[in-house]
Amino acid sequence: MNEQLQRALDRISRVRGVRGSMWVAAEDGIPVAQLLMEGVRGKAVAALAASLARKVSGAAAATGAGRVRFVQMEAAGGTLLVAPAAQDLLIVALAESRVNVGLARLEMIRAAEAALA
Amino acid sequence: MPDDIRALTAALARDPKTLVYADLADALRRRGQRQEALQVALQGLTRHPMHADGHDCLARIYADLGDLERARLAWSKALEIAPDHMGSLRGVAFLLFRQGDLAAAESALQKVLARAPSDEGARRALAVVRAGRGAAGAAAGPPPPVAEPSPTAQRPPVFFGFDGATADILLLDQRGLVLAGGLTDAEGKDASELAAAALAGVSGEAARTAEYLGLGSWSAIVTEAETANLVVAPVGDGALLLVRRDRSTAVGLALRFAERARGIALAWLKGQGA
Amino acid sequence: MSLVNFTTREITCKIVYYGPGRSGKTTNLQYVYSQVPSDRKGQMVSLATRTDRTLFFDFLPLDLGTISGFTTKFQLYTVPGQVYYNATRKLVLQGADGVVFVADSQLRQLDENLESLQNLQANILEHGVDVRTMPMVIQFNKQDLPPELILTPPELDDALNFRALPTFPADALHGPGVFETLKGIAAGVLRGLSEGSGGIRRL
Amino acid sequence: MSTTTVVEAWAEAPLVRYVSQASARLVVVMTPAGQVLAQHGFARAMDLMAAAALGAAIMASSGALAQQLGERSFGALFHAGRHHGIHLALCPTPRGSLIVLTVFGRETSIGLVELFYEEFAAALKRAAPVEQVREPVLAKDFEADLNRSLTSLFRR
Numbered sequence: 001m002n003e004q005l006q007r008a009l010d011r012i013s014r015v016r017g018v019r020g021s022m023w024v025a026a027e028d029g030i031p032v033a034q035l036l037m038e039g040v041r042g043k044a045v046a047a048l049a050a051s052l053a054r055k056v057s058g059a060a061a062a063t064g065a066g067r068v069r070f071v072q073m074e075a076a077g078g079t080l081l082v083a084p085a086a087q088d089l090l091i092v093a094l095a096e097s098r099v100n101v102g103l104a105r106l107e108m109i110r111a112a113e114a115a116l117a
Numbered sequence: 118m119p120d121d122i123r124a125l126t127a128a129l130a131r132d133p134k135t136l137v138y139a140d141l142a143d144a145l146r147r148r149g150q151r152q153e154a155l156q157v158a159l160q161g162l163t164r165h166p167m168h169a170d171g172h173d174c175l176a177r178i179y180a181d182l183g184d185l186e187r188a189r190l191a192w193s194k195a196l197e198i199a200p201d202h203m204g205s206l207r208g209v210a211f212l213l214f215r216q217g218d219l220a221a222a223e224s225a226l227q228k229v230l231a232r233a234p235s236d237e238g239a240r241r242a243l244a245v246v247r248a249g250r251g252a253a254g255a256a257a258g259p260p261p262p263v264a265e266p267s268p269t270a271q272r273p274p275v276f277f278g279f280d281g282a283t284a285d286i287l288l289l290d291q292r293g294l295v296l297a298g299g300l301t302d303a304e305g306k307d308a309s310e311l312a313a314a315a316l317a318g319v320s321g322e323a324a325r326t327a328e329y330l331g332l333g334s335w336s337a338i339v340t341e342a343e344t345a346n347l348v349v350a351p352v353g354d355g356a357l358l359l360v361r362r363d364r365s366t367a368v369g370l371a372l373r374f375a376e377r378a379r380g381i382a383l384a385w386l387k388g389q390g391a
Numbered sequence: 392m393s394l395v396n397f398t399t400r401e402i403t404c405k406i407v408y409y410g411p412g413r414s415g416k417t418t419n420l421q422y423v424y425s426q427v428p429s430d431r432k433g434q435m436v437s438l439a440t441r442t443d444r445t446l447f448f449d450f451l452p453l454d455l456g457t458i459s460g461f462t463t464k465f466q467l468y469t470v471p472g473q474v475y476y477n478a479t480r481k482l483v484l485q486g487a488d489g490v491v492f493v494a495d496s497q498l499r500q501l502d503e504n505l506e507s508l509q510n511l512q513a514n515i516l517e518h519g520v521d522v523r524t525m526p527m528v529i530q531f532n533k534q535d536l537p538p539e540l541i542l543t544p545p546e547l548d549d550a551l552n553f554r555a556l557p558t559f560p561a562d563a564l565h566g567p568g569v570f571e572t573l574k575g576i577a578a579g580v581l582r583g584l585s586e587g588s589g590g591i592r593r594l
Numbered sequence: 595m596s597t598t599t600v601v602e603a604w605a606e607a608p609l610v611r612y613v614s615q616a617s618a619r620l621v622v623v624m625t626p627a628g629q630v631l632a633q634h635g636f637a638r639a640m641d642l643m644a645a646a647a648l649g650a651a652i653m654a655s656s657g658a659l660a661q662q663l664g665e666r667s668f669g670a671l672f673h674a675g676r677h678h679g680i681h682l683a684l685c686p687t688p689r690g691s692l693i694v695l696t697v698f699g700r701e702t703s704i705g706l707v708e709l710f711y712e713e714f715a716a717a718l719k720r721a722a723p724v725e726q727v728r729e730p731v732l733a734k735d736f737e738a739d740l741n742r743s744l745t746s747l748f749r750r
Binding site for chain 1: 214219246302303308311314315316318319322323325326327329330332333334335336337339340341342344345346347359361
Binding site: 394395396397398399401402403405426427428431433434436438447448450452453454455456457458459461463464466468478479482483485486487570573574577578581582584585 | 599600601602603625626627628629630631638639641643644647648651654655658731732733734736737739740741742743744746747748749
């Protein structure tokens, strides 16, 4: 299990512009496994991304959009990406603005689906 | 001054000891005169500290003002006095939902429905909360049709000409109050207020997340969900825009569409002096 | 050290009831709890074993009322008496503003009393406090037992009270002496907060 | 007293900020002896005291256990319940070591609480003054008041 999680992080972090990726316990907002560039505060990313994902899921439910597959928050100084996976896990990536979101998203959704299996 | 407020003000002036103050405060609140409403409610409650309707009204004013903690206290007080006070039970459920405590919101809504099984608003909210908690099949069946006309008709037609102007585009303020546009659910019924309440939390969370992670200000959140793609974006100072597009619409297109809607909303807000 | 809130004019003091196993420390708190009106006390918390022996401590918050313009609250704690619970005793004793030593008046418990008293001194020392400056009173409990089983207050005074502390004969189960003991320690602790006193000294 | 109250004023601003950031339901800042320095969210003073006594006891006993294991101390403890979680941590300050007990609900998470606790602890450390020698607070004749208070307490 652990190795599989790590391999997924390797692949995501290889996407240019990704500064860190991690598996996060959704309910607790705590990192389970992480691969971070220097200067990225893993605990903060995990806690805040999980909280954001929870609020977004609530809003998606309120608009009748159903279960959330992928969340992308764009900001002036970077992008935060979150994909919910099985077993109450989230896969989270923090990236620079110039990141190829399509590529990162693909790797993350692939990882999330693999974790489901 | 509209007639109802004038009449209530006169009634209260004739007899300051009446319970009319709560109606007056609520009328003021509905007109957006929140500070005046607050003053009337607080004054009334000094005379009638055990008046549950008064505390309920006060809570609504606080909720409109965005002071959720005081709103919670006022609703708790109302329920201490009258444990079955429906308005307050609904209010508490609304607060919990808005704070993202779905488990507690669910049990609060169940309390409401136990006392008023025909409360459609509560039933719909419960279905949404359950869906949000991911409880498969827990929704209380599709809600029966509601007779009342859609409130979207009364809102300013800001997004006129846009695809889904009153069904898929919603403009709200930071307290979760609907400003313009509208959002309908799968049955075509208005779900704007519930969505707005849930979205208000997203905006604050996004701002905090961006700030803490050193990302500067946030510009959009794109959510791909089971049946739709959602774009949420800040508009000017504190307002928030939601655009819902079909799942088949490319995310890039949805973003462009949202950007156009944002421009219109910004111009309209400026025109309102906001 | 007593906590003083100058804004709300409140004083909070921690009092620890100390003594050998089964000398009646918990009984003292239970009696106080039973006598005090509910608006002046909190829930009594007891961390006890199934056989009602104190495992960690009992705790009773008490609102004494207004003294010299200060709302005064006391937190009463007991420690477990059995010898092998010394680690827990030391923890509870931490930060105490005053100690009530509850002695068992029974003749056959004299050694236990002495041992517990020495243990108290050692534990206070370990917290870096000058024992002589710690407000303390001694209660001679179980004075209701048949005279042939117990020592009299003067005899107990000779055997235990080397520092000439205030002493109070008591029957904690039925109440006599409980109130006087509490008053005695309260006066001792509050004296430390009054003019012309040095208070508890650290070593 | 159901919002925030403090015994020592320096603790107020950091506490208010922490409560709002972490969405905490209850917070107690106390000394290792279980004396409350600041609190948020408690409705009754007496409940607060019991929570503080128990929180300090948990911290004291786990600290003693840590020593037995050769650890200096455990930084923080976390318990998750069905509706509430508690976070208990030691915070060294110039005012002496303090203990912070945080009770939180499902609207937040242990991750957020830990994140903002770190900031809170740093803020407390910055704000806390060195403990000062205290002036006498009670009048010499306090015993008359004490007698009266205790008499009414025991309804004698």
